[in-house]
Amino acid sequence: xxxxxxxxxxxxxxxxxxxxxxxxxxxxxxxxxxxxxxxxxxxxxxxxxxxxxxxxxxxxxxxxxxxxxxxxxxxxxxxxxxxxxxxxxxxxxxxxxxxxxxxxxxxxxxxxxxxxxxxxxxxxxxxxxxxxxxxxxxxxxxxxxxxxxxxxxxxxxxxxxxxxxxxxxxxxxxxxxxxxxxxxxxxxxxxxxxxxxxxxxxxxxxxxxxxxxxxxxxxxxxxxxxxxxxxxxxxxxxxxxxxxxxxxxxxxxxxxxxxxxxxxxxxxxxxxxxxxxxxxxxxxxxxxxxxxxxxxxxxxxxxxxxxxxxxxxxxxxxxxxxxxxxxxxxxxxxxxxxxxxxxxxxxxxxxxxxxxxxxxxxxxxxxxxxxxxxxxxxxxxxxxxxxxxxxxxxxxxxxxxxxxxxxxxxxxxxxxxxxxxxxxxxxxxxxxxxxxxxxxxxxxxxxxxxxxxxxxxxxxxxxxxxxxxxxxxxxxxxxxxxxxxxxxxxxxxxxxxxxxxxxxxxxxxxxxxxxxxxxxxxxxxxxxxxxxxxxxxxxxxxxxxxxxxxxxxxxxxxxxxxxxxxxxxxxxxxxxxxxxxxxxxxxxxxxxxxxxxxxxxxxxxxxxxxxxxxxxxxxxxxxxxxxxxxxxxxxxxxxxxxxxxxxxxxxxxxxxxxxxxxxxxxxxxxxxxxxxxxxx
Numbered sequence: 001x002x003x004x005x006x007x008x009x010x011x012x013x014x015x016x017x018x019x020x021x022x023x024x025x026x027x028x029x030x031x032x033x034x035x036x037x038x039x040x041x042x043x044x045x046x047x048x049x050x051x052x053x054x055x056x057x058x059x060x061x062x063x064x065x066x067x068x069x070x071x072x073x074x075x076x077x078x079x080x081x082x083x084x085x086x087x088x089x090x091x092x093x094x095x096x097x098x099x100x101x102x103x104x105x106x107x108x109x110x111x112x113x114x115x116x117x118x119x120x121x122x123x124x125x126x127x128x129x130x131x132x133x134x135x136x137x138x139x140x141x142x143x144x145x146x147x148x149x150x151x152x153x154x155x156x157x158x159x160x161x162x163x164x165x166x167x168x169x170x171x172x173x174x175x176x177x178x179x180x181x182x183x184x185x186x187x188x189x190x191x192x193x194x195x196x197x198x199x200x201x202x203x204x205x206x207x208x209x210x211x212x213x214x215x216x217x218x219x220x221x222x223x224x225x226x227x228x229x230x231x232x233x234x235x236x237x238x239x240x241x242x243x244x245x246x247x248x249x250x251x252x253x254x255x256x257x258x259x260x261x262x263x264x265x266x267x268x269x270x271x272x273x274x275x276x277x278x279x280x281x282x283x284x285x286x287x288x289x290x291x292x293x294x295x296x297x298x299x300x301x302x303x304x305x306x307x308x309x310x311x312x313x314x315x316x317x318x319x320x321x322x323x324x325x326x327x328x329x330x331x332x333x334x335x336x337x338x339x340x341x342x343x344x345x346x347x348x349x350x351x352x353x354x355x356x357x358x359x360x361x362x363x364x365x366x367x368x369x370x371x372x373x374x375x376x377x378x379x380x381x382x383x384x385x386x387x388x389x390x391x392x393x394x395x396x397x398x399x400x401x402x403x404x405x406x407x408x409x410x411x412x413x414x415x416x417x418x419x420x421x422x423x424x425x426x427x428x429x430x431x432x433x434x435x436x437x438x439x440x441x442x443x444x445x446x447x448x449x450x451x452x453x454x455x456x457x458x459x460x461x462x463x464x465x466x467x468x469x470x471x472x473x474x475x476x477x478x479x480x481x482x483x484x485x486x487x488x489x490x491x492x493x494x495x496x497x498x499x500x501x502x503x504x505x506x507x508x509x510x511x512x513x514x515x516x517x518x519x520x521x522x523x524x525x526x527x528x529x530x531x532x533x534x535x536x537x538x539x540x541x542x543x544x545x546x547x548x549x550x551x552x553x554x555x556x557x558x559x560x561x562x563x564x565x566x567x568x569x570x571x572x573x574x575x576x577x578x579x580x581x582x583x584x585x586x587x588x589x590x591x592x593x594x595x596x597x598x599x600x601x602x603x604x605x606x607x608x609x610x611x612x613x614x615x616x617x618x619x620x621x622x623x624x625x626x627x628x629x630x631x632x633x634x635x636x637x638x639x640x641x642x643x644x645x646x647x648x649x650x651x652x653x654x655x656x657x658x659x660x661x662x663x664x665x666x667x668x669x670x671x672x673x674x675x676x677x678x679x680x
Contacts, residue, residue: 053073053076111123177196196246206218429450
């Protein structure tokens with residue numbers, strides 16, 4: 001029988017595969033990226049042919065070469081420079097649309113028709129060059145997002161005889177990733193990319209999750225922890241039970257979400273598209289009318305055609321149309337690299353205009369996991385460990401979150417437990433157990449009232465103090481009726497997330513922050529004080545429909561947008577009711593990615609401040625681009641009509657403006673420093 005692969009690794013010390021092992025080559029990226037590269041290469045070749053043809057024709061014009069040769073060279077130049085634009089324009093015409101490419105081809109032909117073939121060739125060269133640079137720049141933006149598709153290995157090492165919680169399989173079967181099934185057990189060697197979403201069965205390691213969750217520090221993993229496809233196992237060998245089909249993994253859902261985001265347009269982008277199509281028609285009609293008026297005014301025919309061709313060029317809305325997508329796609333790519341997924345430019349644009357952010361409490365501002373915070377013994381002969389051991393023996397078999405927190409605390413102290421049998425659960429009150437020696441009970445004050453006479457004043461004061469602090473108190477007692485006594489008071493609480501106070505401090509000066517929670521006001525106010533929220537902005541005791549009503553009330557009160565941050569599962573209605581729904585920790589939640597407009601893949605709320613900073617930068621860049629594009633176009637139109645703007649200068653101004661707005665948009669790919677400033 002073959003040796004277990006995990007045992008073999010530990011005994012030999014050889015953990016990794018060779019770097020060139022074919023099993024760990026990344027899966028091939030979708031053909032979209034390759035098509036973008038081919039388009040750029042073909043465009044570059046045609047642009048080079050256009051340049052060489054133009055230079056050759058200009059040199060031959062001053063020589064004694066026959067005119068037919070010069071015309072032929074210009075013909076090749078025009079075909080090379082105008083073919084891509086003509087193909088695209090033809091496709092648009094078949095759909096009943098007129099676009100900018102048609103304007104450029106017509107302008108070049110008009111220049112040639114009036115004997116200015118050189119200027120027409122120059123126009124086509126610069127237009128082709130601008131398109132190549134634009135496609136290359138936008139391709140970099142798309143590739144920054146679609147790089148997610150390269151993270152998943154194409155194969156997994158499946159333990160042949162292992163299923164479910166059994167990691168004792170003997171043989172390794174190299175399996176195509178799409179054939180891996182739920183409950184399979186996968187071996188992940190040190191240095192290998194984790195191919196599936198699953199639960200660690202054996203082994204301990206640090207896993208780099210930056211590509212999926214945006215966390216900069218590797219996360220320690222041990223049996224029982226979840227891991228995600230596309231993350232990097234750094235140290236020890238792991239066996240992982242597959243919990244999701246590869247097609248539904250966190251990485252696969254991220255890829256689908258990013259693809260969807262690229263196809264969804266922001267309102268400003270939809271406006272620029274709408275404007276560009278209609279303005280193209282206006283430019284064609286306006287240039288024709290201008291030509292007629294110029295001819296009627298007595299301007300020589302050649303000069304009139306030349307000026308009309310120049311007007312066609314300078315009035316084309318290239319820069320206006322590209323202004324918004326250049327910024328939005330860059331911002332979407334930058335956000336994805338930081339672990340923030342926006343469902344399209346509309347969500348990004350809206351988040352930049354948010355003036356109120358509402359937060360769910362449990363699982364968002366807090367960890368969502370109760371922890372034992374206090375053990376207050378009421379009798380002198382019981383130590384804290386004695387109290388905790390007795391409480392854990394009562395709670396061991398319970399699945400209630402409070403019970404789990406007590407058992408975890410006992411395990412953390414390495415206390416030896418002998419769980420009681422025949423536990424009697426009293427829903428809404430607590431637990432009790434009758435042994436051969438006595439009766440023990442653990443629960444709230446109502447449960448204590450069933451076993452003991454009215455509580456002593458010092459116990460009541462202790463309970464009130466804990467409740468006022470936002471904790472949930474429990475009473476541990478022994479006996480019943482006259483023999484009953486309170487042994488101890490314990491308290492559990494849901495603690496705020498690490499760094500949440502810093503995160504809210506960064507957000508606070510930009511907009512109003514509120515908390516919406518179903519917890520009572522004591523708990524809500526206690527958490528608000530810990531995280532730095534004003535008590536006047538705390539809304540407690542809310543049912544799910546009441547959270548939605550609060551969101552609608554906030555929408556009516558504010559002029560800006562309202563965002564809601566929740567876990568994406570229990571808060572789906574509130575996420576949908578807000579202008580921008582934001583899901584926390586969405587890497588582990590299917591519902592989060594479906595319900596939210598923005599998914600924060602990690603649980604660090606400081607990323608939210610970065611996301612808003614990015615969204616506001618994107619909105620500013622869009623405004624800058626539109627103002628610049630419209631301004632330079634108007635200036636050149638006036639110079640063309642009122643003066644005598646040369647066609648080459650018009651071309652330079654037009655294409656230069658287009659490249660400048662693209663470059664301005666690409667600035668969003670450059671990360672900005674995030675300063676963490678605590679208010680504490």
